[in-house]
Amino acid sequence: MNTPDSLKEALAALARRPGLHLALLFGLTFGLAKIQHPRKAAFQARNSRHDDPLSSLLGDGRKLFANHFYTKADVYFHSGFYPTILDNQESHRTAHMAEDAGVTSSKNTGDEEQFLGPVRNWIDAHGRKHFPSVHTHLGQDSPDGRKSVEREILPWLRFSSKLDPNRVETYTVAAYWLRRTGGHVEAEQFLREGLRANPDSPEILFELGRCREDASDSDRARNIWELAWRHWQERESAKPVEERDRFLASQLLIHLARLESRAGHRDRCLHWLSVLLPLKPNPEEIRKRIAEVQAGLPLGDTDDAPGQAGKIP
Amino acid sequence: MHIILAVTGVVILEMIRRKDVYVLLFLTALITLLLGSVNLFGDANIARYLKEVCLTLIWICSVVIAITTAARQIPAEKESRTIFPLLAKPVTRAQVLLGKFLGCWAACALSLALFYVFFCLVSGAREHHWPLVNYFQALLLHILFCGVVVALTLLGSVVFAAPSSTVTIVGVVVMGILLLGRHLHKVALKVGGLAGGFLDTLYYSIPNLEWYDVRDLIIHNWPRMDWTVIATDALYGAAFIGLFLVAAWMRFRRMALN
Numbered sequence: 001m002n003t004p005d006s007l008k009e010a011l012a013a014l015a016r017r018p019g020l021h022l023a024l025l026f027g028l029t030f031g032l033a034k035i036q037h038p039r040k041a042a043f044q045a046r047n048s049r050h051d052d053p054l055s056s057l058l059g060d061g062r063k064l065f066a067n068h069f070y071t072k073a074d075v076y077f078h079s080g081f082y083p084t085i086l087d088n089q090e091s092h093r094t095a096h097m098a099e100d101a102g103v104t105s106s107k108n109t110g111d112e113e114q115f116l117g118p119v120r121n122w123i124d125a126h127g128r129k130h131f132p133s134v135h136t137h138l139g140q141d142s143p144d145g146r147k148s149v150e151r152e153i154l155p156w157l158r159f160s161s162k163l164d165p166n167r168v169e170t171y172t173v174a175a176y177w178l179r180r181t182g183g184h185v186e187a188e189q190f191l192r193e194g195l196r197a198n199p200d201s202p203e204i205l206f207e208l209g210r211c212r213e214d215a216s217d218s219d220r221a222r223n224i225w226e227l228a229w230r231h232w233q234e235r236e237s238a239k240p241v242e243e244r245d246r247f248l249a250s251q252l253l254i255h256l257a258r259l260e261s262r263a264g265h266r267d268r269c270l271h272w273l274s275v276l277l278p279l280k281p282n283p284e285e286i287r288k289r290i291a292e293v294q295a296g297l298p299l300g301d302t303d304d305a306p307g308q309a310g311k312i313p
Numbered sequence: 314m315h316i317i318l319a320v321t322g323v324v325i326l327e328m329i330r331r332k333d334v335y336v337l338l339f340l341t342a343l344i345t346l347l348l349g350s351v352n353l354f355g356d357a358n359i360a361r362y363l364k365e366v367c368l369t370l371i372w373i374c375s376v377v378i379a380i381t382t383a384a385r386q387i388p389a390e391k392e393s394r395t396i397f398p399l400l401a402k403p404v405t406r407a408q409v410l411l412g413k414f415l416g417c418w419a420a421c422a423l424s425l426a427l428f429y430v431f432f433c434l435v436s437g438a439r440e441h442h443w444p445l446v447n448y449f450q451a452l453l454l455h456i457l458f459c460g461v462v463v464a465l466t467l468l469g470s471v472v473f474a475a476p477s478s479t480v481t482i483v484g485v486v487v488m489g490i491l492l493l494g495r496h497l498h499k500v501a502l503k504v505g506g507l508a509g510g511f512l513d514t515l516y517y518s519i520p521n522l523e524w525y526d527v528r529d530l531i532i533h534n535w536p537r538m539d540w541t542v543i544a545t546d547a548l549y550g551a552a553f554i555g556l557f558l559v560a561a562w563m564r565f566r567r568m569a570l571n
Binding site: 076079080084086087117120121123124126127129130131132142143144146151152154155156158178183186190 | 351353354355356358359360361362442495496498499500502516517521523524525526527529530532533534535536538539542545
């Protein structure tokens with residue numbers, strides 16, 4: 001029997017046994033997978049960005065979606081009452097959820113109630129009965145008024161962070177609202193996740209310090225805030241004075257001063273207040289506080305002290 | 314009337330036999346449940362994002378069902394030549410059209426009822442809160458929306474040459490109105506002049522389908538709507554349904570079927 005004949009016979013035998021076909025094909029795919037898997041794992045280890053299907057699929061376009069989801073969280077914070085791109089957005093330039101969390105200074109102007117403008121015709125008047133047309137904030141005056149309803153913004157912040165891990169505000173805002181709804185552990189975990197993507201971010205370190213402060217771990221809160229202050233100095237010292245993020249610096253320094261005051265370290269408290277003094281546009285309040293601390297009084301809470309912003313009630 | 318109901322029954326039976334609705338319902342359920350299984354900071358009671366995704370999918374499915382079901386009715390009868398025995402009986406073209414419309418509308422309403430039952434279950438399981446009257450209002454408005462879309466599609470199916478072109482054109486028009494209808498007068502004011510006047514005329518002429526989309530009120534648990542608002546919507550929708558059906562009938566009664 002010559003070779004072509006035996007090959008023909010073997011193929012004919014195969015054709016008579018479809019089960020054998022399946023077994024051979026399965027063996028082939030299994031073997032190929034076994035060979036390819038370590039190579040793919042090695043490639044992914046070298047280039048971790050390619051591991052993320054979202055990054056591969058969307059590229060830098062994912063930042064647009066991240067921004068959309070961040071805004072979506074703010075829409076939820078308003079229970080759906082939010083300006084579209086065709087409305088006047090002056091009152092919503094800074095997300096209100098971030099403003100209320102005290103993680104950013106506000107750039108908002110105008111009346112947040114009136115972005116829809118006056119009723120123009122009967123279609124407009126009737127149409128407004130079909131979507132939310134009253135300004136509310138979750139957890140304050142939201143329509144259903146249930147407990148911990150603020151957590152409804154969190155999924156969009158989570159999706160936003162997945163799409164753009166370098167957007168620091170997503171982590172700090174989410175951490176505040178997580179802490180506010182009782183998720184202290186989750187807030188800290190989320191911030192640490194953010195810190196891995198943004199290792200030198202003073203904003204994330206500041207929020208992380210707040211988590212430690214909530215957990216009555218003053219020593220670690222102090223260390224983290226001091227590290228955040230060093231990172232702030234490194235980052236901001238290169239910028240012109242008027243462009244520096246004074247809001248974050250004020251928050252950091254007032255928290256450090258208050259922490260030292262509570263620990264009875266009057267000198268350290270005065271040190272942080274004196275560092276804060278040139279950063280304040282209106283330093284009178286701080287001078288008053290310095291005088292009080294020098295007189296032996298504890299550093300009190302003040303209405304204009306930025307340390308009050310974002311405080312968990 | 315029984316002739317119209319007989320045609321209606323045939324359309325509903327056709328929808329039950331076809332697998333479109335089941336596939337769409339299965340896909341909606343699958344995507345919703347997959348998203349629901351995502352661990353979000355270990356909190357199993359976060360519900361609104363899931364309600365939004367589920368309702369958005371239901372809206373997309375309803376537009377697909379309404380347009381694709383209505384667009385093929387008359388062209389399919391023509392193509393398979395079943396329109397001739399149908400009209401040979403003492404059945405007028407107006408009765409065929411009305412029967413087709415009612416059948417498609419009822420089919421949409423039935424499928425929407427199924428979708429909303431699923432939505433109620435998902436929402437209730439998460440929120441432990443059952444605002445059934447609000448959901449019923451949303452379903453009612455959604456069914457009215459489907460009525461207008463079905464009537465518009467039937468008009469398209471007797472105007473345009475093929476079901477595919479009807480589906481595309483009506484789909485674009487409906488999605489356009491849903492997305493931009495509410496803002497047309499704002500754009501008209503900004504643009505001004507002749508273009509502004511044109512947009513303003515368009516704003517008053519088109520069916521304001523966005524009224525029937527009350528997803529934001531449902532997602533964010535706003536109090537239920539006033540019934541007089543829904544009655545006004547029903548009247549407005551009925552007027553447009555009537556307008557489109559009369560226009561479709563005027564075209565259909567003169568249409569050559571061979």
